[in-house]
Amino acid sequence: MTDRPVPEADIRPLMGGFPSGVSVVTTLDPDGTPRGMTCSSLASVALSPPTLVICLRTASPTTETVLSSGQLALNLLHEEARDTSDLFASGNPDRFALCEWRLPLGAGGPHLTEAAHAIADCAVVRTEAVGDHTTVFAQVRRVTVDESAQPLLYGRRRYARWSDATADAREGAGHVGT
Secondary structure (H helix, E strand, O other): OOOOOOOOOOOHHHHHOOOEEOEEEEEEOOOOOEEEEEEOOEEEEEEOOEEEEEEEEOOOHHHHHHHHHOEEEEEEEEOOOHHHHHHHHHOOOOHHHHOOOEOOOOOOOOEOOOOEEEEEEEEEEEEEEEOOEEEEEEEEEEEEEOOOOOEEEEEOOEEEEHHHHHHHHHHHHOOOOO
16 A cells, blocks of 8 residues: 555635635834735634634735734725725735825734724734644734724625625515515
């Protein structure tokens, strides 16, 4: 009997069929230079203490800075912020010059004020390398929410608007079971 390597499964089609919200993780270098990257791989882990898990590409300068600084801001993007998502996924070195942001006292990283509907300032409490990504367990210290904005969604390599998705659900709600 011969051991043969098993080819890795490509999970992109699987995960593409699992729509999620879109976020941008931001942080600051020791010299004050802002870093950030688009991320849709995150989840709530615990309510007490309030903890999130965020999966970041290990080779990213943003990940390196998150790990060295021990803090981050998680900016959940609203449905009109597709351009911001694309900008922070692009690797453009001038991304922070091309969007509005601020750094409130005690923030874990830059707040994308025009693009985010919710922001969590977090402290890194644990990390683990998994393949080409690093899982970051982040304890939430502060949350800022704009209740008037709706989330941006992403799945199957396309964006969708929360308000469109919920409008369809409301229209069909009267027909359930009839």
